Amino acid sequence: MFKKLIDNAASKSPWLFHINAGSCNGCDIELVAVLTPRYDAERLGFKLAGTPRHADIVVVSGPVTVQSLDRVLRTIEQVPEPRVIVTLGSCPRSCNVFKGSYAVAGPLDKYVPIDVSIAGCAPKPEAIIDGLALATKILKEKREAMK
């Protein structure tokens, strides 16, 4: 019974950690907009965590520059299991307009498996909430699969 309670809670309190991997700041602003009174993602339990150790969902934005690659991978490693990796915007999936640049090491799925990608440049807040809600479902599945 206790395990069931914990499994249920896993999808109801997702804490986000946001990594900017060379993003132009457009997606970052939209993510913050999701937490403002108009969209209020906190009603679903979302909270921005200050440190990767507290996070459940890692949100990566930006085309993963050569400089940021090592930091991104190390930060993702620090997030305790079960964790879900979400890409925000087109950049982390395709490098977008930065594709082919000598400074870009992406896309991100060359290095880590991605659970949810939110499309758009920049994505609408509604799309972000939709993607994050999907991420909570995956979080619960991953929690149930543990042990």
Next chain:
Amino acid sequence: MDIMNIDIMDILMYAVYILIFPGLLFTCVFGLWLAGIDRKVVARMQHRKGPPLAQPAYDFLKLLGKECIVPDGAARITFLAAPWLGLASLVVTVLFIPIGGLQAFGTGGDTVVILYLLTIPTLAMILGGSASGSPFAGVGSSRTMVAIMSYELPLILIILAVGKAAGGYGVTFSLGQITLFQYLTAPFILDWRLVPAAIAMLFVIPCEVGQHPFDVGEAETEICEGPLVEYSGAPLAVFKLSHAIKMFVMTALFSALFLGGVTTGMLWLDIVLTLAFCSVVTLVCMSLLHAISARFRVEQLFKFFWTVVSGLALVSLLLVWFC
């Protein structure tokens, strides 16, 4: 009490006191409830819908189910034991606070014991933070120490003022006597001499709990929750639970010191009344301040508590002593 006279019933009763009411189970539920209404009300004040009331409970359960990572540079045993030390001392503190006329462990020096016990959870946080080996935690720990120094002085002055008011010729340190005195006369919040002390206590509560305008040690946006930066999984869950229980302990202490003596004789009704009092105090001194103010800097916090808040408490003490 003679050790031979303790029979099995006494032991059972103490076990119930410690584990169920007013100990562990009761304070957990109550603390999470207070944390829930705090988050909801702050959200409503900011024109948001806000998380469900059970959100702190969901957070706690989720954290229990997460992987617990101990950093390589950490002192393992201290790092893992610190949260439990804090939780245990908080549960013991509750036993000394009269809740609806029921005080599990009454002594002649309740308030002194409570003063000492209340510093342990904060010290546990400092210990755990220092043991984690993270520079963020180091900064957070040193700031938390400044916060302790800030609120301890006014808290002692408040307790002295209330003790003097209830003690007559001497100062009483017994919470039982303080609430009995208020039961026989009137709650201290209605005594004009003690109003400054009550206001000072309303500032001490959020600082002791580590709520928003005074959360210099945990500053999420600045130093990533300070001492908690390296914690994950179950130990973090225990710290979050301690935080919620602290809200209950401090508001219950307020209602014992200033609103005490409102007892009806029926235990369940008294518990409901205590719940209502604690919720109202939480809303006034934590949610309202959280929603309308930005965080203090460390030196501003220290200055504010040693001038304004201590001053209010001192005024009360002098009034009680000489009027």
